[in-house]
Amino acid sequence: MARAASFGELRFDRISRSFGTVDALRDVTLTIRKGEFIALLGPSGCGKSTTLNILAGLLPATGGGIWLDERRIDTLRPEERGFGMVFQNYALFPHMNVRRNIGFGLAMRHVSRAEIARRTQEAIALVRLEGHADKLPGQLSGGQQQRVAIARAIVIEPPLVLMDEPLSNLDAKLRLEMRAEIRRIHMSLGATTIYVTHDQEEALSLADRIVVMQAGDVRQVGTPDDLYARPASLDVAEFMGFRNRLSGEIVESDGAGASVRVGAALLRGVAASPLAKGARATLVMRTADLAPAPPDASTVPAIVTAGEFRGDGFVCSGASESGAELWFTSPTRLAIGEAVHLRIDPARARLYPADGA
Amino acid sequence: MAIASSTRAPFDRVTLLAAPAVLILCALFLYPFVYGLWLSFAPAAGGALANYHKFFADPFLYGTIATTLWLALPVTILNLVLAVPVAMRVRLMHSQRLLTTILVLPITLGVVLIAQGLLTYLGPQGWFNRALMTLGLVSHPVRLVHDYWGVFLSLFITGFPFTFLLTLSHVSGIDPALEQAAATLGANARQRFFRVILPLLAPGLAIAFCLSFVQAFSVFPSAILLGAPAGPTRVISIAAYQAAFEDFDYSMASAIAMIMGGVQLAIIAAVLGLRGLAYRGPAGGGKG
Numbered sequence: 001m002a003r004a005a006s007f008g009e010l011r012f013d014r015i016s017r018s019f020g021t022v023d024a025l026r027d028v029t030l031t032i033r034k035g036e037f038i039a040l041l042g043p044s045g046c047g048k049s050t051t052l053n054i055l056a057g058l059l060p061a062t063g064g065g066i067w068l069d070e071r072r073i074d075t076l077r078p079e080e081r082g083f084g085m086v087f088q089n090y091a092l093f094p095h096m097n098v099r100r101n102i103g104f105g106l107a108m109r110h111v112s113r114a115e116i117a118r119r120t121q122e123a124i125a126l127v128r129l130e131g132h133a134d135k136l137p138g139q140l141s142g143g144q145q146q147r148v149a150i151a152r153a154i155v156i157e158p159p160l161v162l163m164d165e166p167l168s169n170l171d172a173k174l175r176l177e178m179r180a181e182i183r184r185i186h187m188s189l190g191a192t193t194i195y196v197t198h199d200q201e202e203a204l205s206l207a208d209r210i211v212v213m214q215a216g217d218v219r220q221v222g223t224p225d226d227l228y229a230r231p232a233s234l235d236v237a238e239f240m241g242f243r244n245r246l247s248g249e250i251v252e253s254d255g256a257g258a259s260v261r262v263g264a265a266l267l268r269g270v271a272a273s274p275l276a277k278g279a280r281a282t283l284v285m286r287t288a289d290l291a292p293a294p295p296d297a298s299t300v301p302a303i304v305t306a307g308e309f310r311g312d313g314f315v316c317s318g319a320s321e322s323g324a325e326l327w328f329t330s331p332t333r334l335a336i337g338e339a340v341h342l343r344i345d346p347a348r349a350r351l352y353p354a355d356g357a
Numbered sequence: 358m359a360i361a362s363s364t365r366a367p368f369d370r371v372t373l374l375a376a377p378a379v380l381i382l383c384a385l386f387l388y389p390f391v392y393g394l395w396l397s398f399a400p401a402a403g404g405a406l407a408n409y410h411k412f413f414a415d416p417f418l419y420g421t422i423a424t425t426l427w428l429a430l431p432v433t434i435l436n437l438v439l440a441v442p443v444a445m446r447v448r449l450m451h452s453q454r455l456l457t458t459i460l461v462l463p464i465t466l467g468v469v470l471i472a473q474g475l476l477t478y479l480g481p482q483g484w485f486n487r488a489l490m491t492l493g494l495v496s497h498p499v500r501l502v503h504d505y506w507g508v509f510l511s512l513f514i515t516g517f518p519f520t521f522l523l524t525l526s527h528v529s530g531i532d533p534a535l536e537q538a539a540a541t542l543g544a545n546a547r548q549r550f551f552r553v554i555l556p557l558l559a560p561g562l563a564i565a566f567c568l569s570f571v572q573a574f575s576v577f578p579s580a581i582l583l584g585a586p587a588g589p590t591r592v593i594s595i596a597a598y599q600a601a602f603e604d605f606d607y608s609m610a611s612a613i614a615m616i617m618g619g620v621q622l623a624i625i626a627a628v629l630g631l632r633g634l635a636y637r638g639p640a641g642g643g644k645g
Contacts, residue, residue: 105543
């Protein structure tokens, strides 16, 4: 299959969208380079699907512009943009067999019959659906339908492939399989892909860069490692799995991090931005970075409230003295009501200015 | 495997609950039909087929089939052709309920009321003709009532809401994502309609056609009130009426009714036959 049509970069220039008085999207500015796999990540209602629909031309923006190099595209009709889109519910044409579904975009482009047959066959082979070419979508499983939807979007060799939560209708096992498949197809075609998801694991495993969105704003853009280790704000950190929160006052701040007093404990973490001594701050950490330890000045006391066996250990919850719920890992089973002292990995805990500060 | 699939399910006594309905159906539909059929083969004079011979020998009688078809088919097709775009548009509207109510209102008015209204409105002294003359578009009133077009319009007005409602339900059943998918694949509005929407709509339209056609084919009140019952709108039901209540030949009237049913059945069979060629699965794009 030939390489995707060429372009340099795609720019969102202060794109916004409001529904009545509600702003679904506020001044989204973003540059995407050719060949990148970008994930738009965020909770439902954050504006990620709105962004994708505006890009596809299915929804008009109420402000701003989208540029493909020097060409403005947000004023074009969807059929004039030539992007391949994979819909959440696949949106396969139920009255056409797999071959005709995949060939539809080519037929609309007045490609010759022989060429359509050849390219459709290649696309069917790429998504491994040989033997199903003459079936109707209704005769296929969810995973197979998803493959047809992907083949239909990429066979037209679009400059951009847009995917709107393509795996959300599949079961867990199939989701993992299709994730690998999408990655493989992206690697073999190199098509620039924009992928909308609310699943951070999916975004981390697929994307070259992740755009975290919340409440209609872009909160952070970065590589998966970057986002995983260094979320820019408390909101992003929470969304990226920093499940535990402890609030306190900064007692010491240096180049490597800062110390915060929470109750009687003095805890250390890496500060996302410089924090002044005496300021209120929130320390966040993942479940994996909090574990029972012998009590000392840098441990937090807690009472175990629940425990779940996870094969290689236990994930437990506990209540701290201040009443905050803490999630931690333990190599051994803990009894409910047991008092424990929890140690935080200071290199992996993050400190942010406290909410509202 | 003791429970072989070939053994029949035991009789379920709950099935007996359908008995009253079956009884009513037999008494009100099956019996009159069979009686009429038998009556049509028992003419006052001649052999069993005398009525049918008479009907197909007399152009004044067999001509009514063409006259009725000439009214019912164009009206039904026009209704469908207009109902599809209106339904496509209404599907996207927020105030769908209000518009649907307005469109459906004529159904509640009844055929006779509409015929009476049209009689004055479209008559030589009616508003319509006066407006045309005032605007200078015509010098003499256009003949609309007591003619083909009066019946045509009345059938259209009473038939459209019905066809529209049937079409709207089928149009609403098509996943809007399919149209969006077609658009992102490069199909313009025309291609989206003819390649995606219409094929999915076809089976529903066939049903809507059949129901609307049967309604239009049995036209009677408006053909008498608004039409020219001796001439261009002498429809088949008028022939049956005259046989029964002017000639008091119930046997002949039954034969005409049977012929009327036969023609309707032939048209419906043809349309449903064509429907069999179309895709008839679900019109959604995703997993069921």
